[in-house]
Amino acid sequence: MLKVGIIGATGYAGQQLVWLLMNHKFVKIEFMCSNSYFGKEFSEIYPNFKYRLDSKLVPLEEATDKIKDIDVLFLALPHGKSSNLVKLAVENKTKVIDLGADFRLDDPEVFSQWYKINFNFPELIKDAVYSLPELKSKEEIQNAKIVANPGCYATASLLALAPLVKHNLIDINSIIIDAKSGVSGAGRSLKTGSLFCECNESIKAYGVGTHRHTAEIEQELSIIGKEKITTLFTPHLVPMNRGILAVSYANLKTSKSLEDVLKIYKDFYSSSYFVRVLDYLPETRFVKGSNYCDISLKIDPRTNKIIVISAIDNLIKGAAGQAVQNMNILFNFNEFEGLEYLGMNI
Known part of the structure; x- marks a missing residue:
């Protein structure tokens, strides 16, 4: 034991x-x-x-x-x-x-x-x-x-972006991460901003441009991409107990089909037990109480941007x-x- x-x-x-x-x-x-x-x-x-x-x-x-x-x-x-x-x-x-x-x-x-x-x-x-x-x-x-x-936001963001950076599919200067977290991410200690009446029926951005998980996201993406990478990361607090939904945006270097990029993701995580690459969009309720990270993506051909959505339970x-x-x-x-x-x- x-x-x-x-x-x-x-x-x-x-x-x-x-x-x-x-x-x-x-x-x-x-x-x-x-x-x-x-x-x-x-x-x-x-x-x-x-x-x-x-x-x-x-x-x-x-x-x-x-x-x-x-x-x-x-x-x-x-x-x-x-x-x-x-x-x-x-x-x-x-x-x-x-x-x-x-x-x-x-x-x-x-x-x-x-x-x-x-x-x-x-x-x-x-x-x-x-x-x-x-x-x-x-x-x-x-x-x-x-x-x-790793931090909770960093986990959701890095798993979403790693295949794109590893395969040199995106302009690394275009990465934007928009993430939402449940209130448990703020910890159990008493804070006014975490009180029920402060959180319920509301959503708010915080740590705009200053959230500390930015540093580890950039550090690890830079290691994967073998060059210095900076990101724009904005977290939000939403009125639920647990869960993170991260939506990451980047410009594709060349036009790619959704099927091709999904295959890249599925191959990348083929031996990863806890990452599920989906053909439908993730939701936090599907991973609540589990150690899974669900990932899916969309491509906007009009702007040539890729949008990657990832969901985790922030406490697990x-x-x-x-x-x-x-x-x-x-x-x-x-x-x-x-x-x-x-x-x-x-």
């Missing part, structure tokens, strides 16, 4: 991670840490776990003492909060899967520009792999000491499910172990 610890277990992504791991047949949860609720039973915070997971949450000090005794540490913390714990885990030869942003960017200066804080341990970057599993080799993930789990493929998928690869389990859940539809 794989011994795991979770720090940040009571946030939305953290509790989703707990749910997935307790249903994974090769995992034993050794501890769950929450500085806000330590001493309470996990099922007291999330009553749906009653009689299934009544373990007490431990404080950070106790969790750090236990890091040396586990195989993998999951971190589900806000940006800037992971690096000290990652350093401790690496020193104790414990693998880390970080759901936060601290190790997603290869350049500490770029991290500081987007996150407005200094990166504490730049020497650890060499030990980290930004792991969107469909776009990284298994060997690279398995050799990592630190797995940087956009966070906890992808973290478990990375864990499976890291420890050489079947990639889909513990993740074979279909969407809930309604």
Whole structure:
């Protein structure tokens, strides 16, 4: 059995991670840490776990003492909060899967520009792999000491755009991403903008031109395209609990038929268990509660633009499910172990 610890277990992504791991047949949860609720039973915070997971949450000090005794540490913390714990885990030869942003960017200066804080341990970057599993080799993930789990918007956007960039089908200066997310993407902490009366019956853009996931989207697209790529990314908040729908636009370099491009996508993701290339348009309700990313596309011959639509559950493929998928690869389990859940539809 794989011994795991979770720090940040009571946030939305953290509790989703707990749910997935307790249903994974090769995992034993050794501890769950929450500085806000330590001493309470996990099922007291999330009553749906009653009689299934009544373990007490431990404080950070106790969790750090236990890091040396586990195989993998999951971190589900806000940006800037992971690096000290990652350093401790690496020193104790414990693998880390970080759901936060601290190790997603290869350049500490770029991290500081987007996150407005200094990166504490730049020497650890060499030990980290930004792991969107469909776009990284298994060997690279398995050799990592630190797995940087991608952001939710980045996951939906990169999976949508990677085949176009890889096959040099688009003008890389024309990429526009318009994405909508459910309110859980803002986290569980109290914020005025996330209150029911602020979100319900409304949709709003935010982080226009400044959203931090832009940096990792550009970083990974640049690696795939082997040249510097910039994008225009605008996220929106919509009044639903979970889900992301990303609509990406770009200019085709030459005229292409829809059938030809769909074939390119299907070939590109032919060995990717969790990416479904569809002949119809995705909806968030078809992936809700699952680790799938659904992708489809349209071509507008009048403007010679391609429109790619992708849908994920932001808490699963956009966070906890992808973290478990990375864990499976890291420890050489079947990639889909513990993740074979279909969407809930309604």
